[in-house]
């Protein structure tokens with residue numbers, strides 16, 4: 001006999017409805033990302049920040065600060081209402097001077113991470129890059145075998161290259177401050193290379209904290225070409241699959257998760273060749289523990305892992321066991337994992 005797995009109309013109880021709600025909310029999860037992007041592009045976090053730390057503004061007051069008449073005031077009100085449900089903005093009802101109730105919006109602990117002006121710890125560039133059409137497009141091709149070769153692609157799109165580099169720099173600003181607070185072994189180094197260091201933001205923070213270290217920022221030519229000059233840092237262009245510059249230690253932040261084990265092994269062997277006998281590789285990446293279902297960061301780390309499926313040819317977020325296998329296979333006899341209280345950072 002054929003069994004029916006789905007629900008029939010008569011057995012849709014509250015549990016079945018709860019399940020249906022999960023599916024609807026997941027279908028419309030993109031509405032949250034897109035509303036967030038719209039709010040950033042309209043500069044709403046900065047408009048609220050400029051009004052003062054505890055200020056709340058009505059949608060009309062926010063609308064008056066927008067440089068153009070778009071979007072319509074009614075659209076803006078609905079976007080703000082939606083984001084208040086998501087706790088991106090606070091929403092309070094107040095009586096205006098005519099005794100009419102109106103909704104006021106303010107920054108929350110979430111939207112404070114989106115303020116750009118005078119804010120070193122800002123996730124807005126990351127949000128705009130991840131939600132850009134160029135970044136979203138590969139998600140539509142995950143079921144097909146022909147994959148994007150993203151780094152080459154970025155080199156042909158200068159605007160996207162800038163967007164990507166800015167996003168990485170902004171996010172790095174957040175994670176490197178956590179790393180510097182909780183990992184003190186940089187002080188023992190005289191030379192350090194950041195392999196795949198982007199435009200050099202991470203190493204600029206390290207050299208600022210440890211001015212005696214001679215630092216090299218190493219990346220592909222189209223990235224190094226747009227990197228700003230940083231006192232104490234030499235920019236070197238090259239391909240980490242060919243060779244990497246020599247130093248006491250080689251750091252790689254968000255590099256290993258872009259590549260499969262075979263390519264990571266190639267990079268790690270190039271690092272090994274470039275290091276002195278007691279040299280160190282410092283990897284800053286996540287350690288995935290999907291069994292930790294109650295850890296609030298597990299969902300995010302699993303999302304990063306899917307990002308790697310969509311955007312790379314074989315990149316992945318690794319579990320402890322996968323890290324162990326990779327490092328041993330690459331020829332490292334010992335390693336140590338340091339847990340850093342940050343969303344993604346974990347130097348090894």
Ligand SMILES: C[S@@+](CC[C@H](N)C(=O)[O-])C[C@H]1O[C@@H](n2cnc3c(N)ncnc32)[C@H](O)[C@@H]1O
Pocket residue numbers: 151168169172195196197198199202218219220223238239240241252253254255258
């Ligand atoms: C995900 S980004 C990480 C950037 C930076 N480490 C950070 O954490 O902000 C990966 C970086 O690897 C660089 N990259 C990719 N392929 C490379 C190669 N073959 N040689 C050197 N760098 C490479 C990219 O240009 C990019 O800057």
Ligand SMILES: COc1cc(O)c(CC=C(C)C)c(O)c1C(=O)/C=C/c1ccc(O)cc1
Pocket residue numbers: 130134135149150151153154164254255257258304307311312344
């Ligand atoms: C490979 O793409 C990425 C690698 C990364 O390490 C990050 C940063 C890590 C996390 C947020 C976990 C990325 O954000 C990306 C991308 O988002 C890449 C996007 C992309 C690059 C070039 C393209 O031609 C399309 C998309």
